[in-house]
Amino acid sequence: MxxxxxxxxxxxxxxxxxxxxxxxxxxxxxxxxxxxxxxxxxxxxxxxxxxxxxxxxxxxxxxxxxxxxxxxxxxxxxxxxxxxxxxxxxxxxxxxxxxxxxxxxxxxxxxxxxxxxxxxxxxxxxxxxxxxxxxxxxxxxxxxxxxEGLGIFYNKKVLAKLGVGVPTTYDELVAAMNKAKDAGMYASVTGNKGWKPVNQNYISMFLTHVAGGKAVYDALQGTTKWTDPKIVKAVEASAAFYKEGYLGGKDYANLNFLESMQLLAEGKSPFFFGPTLAFQFADSYFNDKAGNIADLGFTTFPNVTPGLPSPATTLGTxxxxxxxxxxxxxxxxxxxxxxxxxxxxxxxxxxxxxxxxxxxxxxxxxxxxxxxxxxxxxxxxxxxxxxTVNKGDYGLFAGTFFPPATATAFTDVDSVWLGTESAKSFLADVQKTFDGEKAKGLVPPLPEPAS
Incomplete structure (x- = not known):
């Protein structure tokens, strides 16, 4: 799972x-x-x-x-x-x-x-x-x-070592990751080793913070297409993020969540992007025995597109x-x-x-x-x-709110990340899959996120 x-x-x-x-x-x-x-x-x-x-x-x-x-x-x-x-x-x-x-x-x-x-x-x-x-x-x-919500786990000591604060804007986040890379660290740690649907975390995150929860909701309602320019931009932004090494660098396919939390605790990176469920993995390395519980923090991922509701989360289960x-x-x-x-x-x-x-x-x-x-x-x-959910400031996690085959289709977003397919071609295939599921009534009724 x-x-x-x-x-x-x-x-x-x-x-x-x-x-x-x-x-x-x-x-x-x-x-x-x-x-x-x-x-x-x-x-x-x-x-x-x-x-x-x-x-x-x-x-x-x-x-x-x-x-x-x-x-x-x-x-x-x-x-x-x-x-x-x-x-x-x-x-x-x-x-x-x-x-x-x-x-x-x-x-x-x-x-x-x-x-x-x-x-x-x-x-x-x-x-x-x-x-x-x-x-x-x-x-x-x-x-x-x-x-669960998707956000940023961070190591306070590593941020202090890099001379940066907890990022509140996307530019601040990117600047901190670049400083980490220059210092020989991972920009962030995470990976899909053993479970490719981990990809859904990161494409969902970019759909929320680039396209916006409302744009994704509209695509799920069929009032717009998955090939909408806002959604294309989100997929392209996720690919650029991956290619810059901001998702585990070259080790994305070789790390899982437990290993990533270990690296975060060891000071090998300032950030781990992931769902709040990852607190259960952090517990193995940030604990009383290690004496470093106070080093771990969690915050929301900042919007990439200005004007979207903030702070926002990507809501999932x-x-x-x-x-x-x-x-x-x-x-x-x-x-x-x-x-x-x-x-x-x-x-x-x-x-x-x-x-x-x-x-x-x-x-x-x-x-x-x-x-x-x-x-x-x-x-x-x-x-x-x-x-945040009660205010309507959320996006929709693929594995929770998308119909099953559509969610699976988004798992293959790494074809765009690796440059073997364009975002537009990828989303055209997603649209075909979604059309079949929508015709069968497989899209659940969803409360509408804020604009």
């Missing part, structure tokens, strides 16, 4: 083993409780413990009808694909995001969650863009476990939660998702696992002062992202 495989290599589990070991869905124990299955990515041992303590333990204590079982595996995307194709698999389907879920919804593999949304009041509780991103044809098929259409106990799966959409769950899990659980609540009432370390910084960033 986008947010995990960029960090962790995935060895595929044999299809037969997946279906044999994990296809039973809900089972009944001797005590009469039913076991609900959730397959999750291969998180670190510490993260697995947090999830078992907070999610599994918390849910099990909240009611007496079900027991939740979470299975951790790096090949979860492939395992889900194999299982769902055979009408098997976990009760709660964890995926890479709404575009991931939409592809299965069209195949009839996911349950319509609209009745549960009405029962639990999810539409009133969840931020409108996040709720709507999981809908198709007026029905709800997924909810995001977390929202970390992952999606759905219900297996063939689960024998959809009610139980819905209870798990409802538990994960609660302030109580958000408060508890963010104490020990920053970055991954900005539960997309309209009222994200977590108090940063009650957290320590990177959890405090992450909660502050999540609240800032929600405030």
């Amino acid at each position: 986008r947010s995990r495989s960029s960090v962790l290599g995935a060895g595929l589990m044999a299809a037969g083993l997946v279906l044999t070991a994990c296809s039973s869905g809900t089972s009944v124990s001797g005590s009469g409780t039913k076991t609900l299955q959730l397959w999750f990515w291969g998180a670190s041992p510490q993260q697995q413990k947090v999830m078992r303590d907070v999610l599994v333990g918390g849910f099990d204590r909240s009611q007496s009808k079900y027991k939740l079982q979470v299975t951790f595996n790096n090949a979860v995307d492939k395992n889900v694909q194999v299982a769902l194709s055979a009408n098997k698999g976990p009760d709660i389907v964890y995926g890479s995001g709404p575009a991931f879920a939409a592809a299965y919804a069209t195949q009839g593999k996911l349950a319509d969650m609209t009745p549960y949304a009405e029962k639990y009041g999810w539409k009133d509780r969840v931020l409108a863009p996040m709720y709507e991103s999981g809908t198709m044809h007026g029905k709800l098929y997924s909810l995001p476990n977390s929202l 970390t992952a999606s939660l759905s219900i297996n259409a063939h689960s024998p106990n959809k009610d139980g799966a819905a209870e798990v998702i409802d538990y994960m959409m609660s302030e109580k769950f958000a408060q508890q899990i963010n104490k020990s696992w920053p970055g991954y659980w900005a539960v997309p609540l309209k009222d994200f009432n977590l108090d940063p002062a009650s957290y320590t370390g990177l959890s405090k910084a992450f909660v502050e960033s999540a609240k800032d992202t929600i405030a």
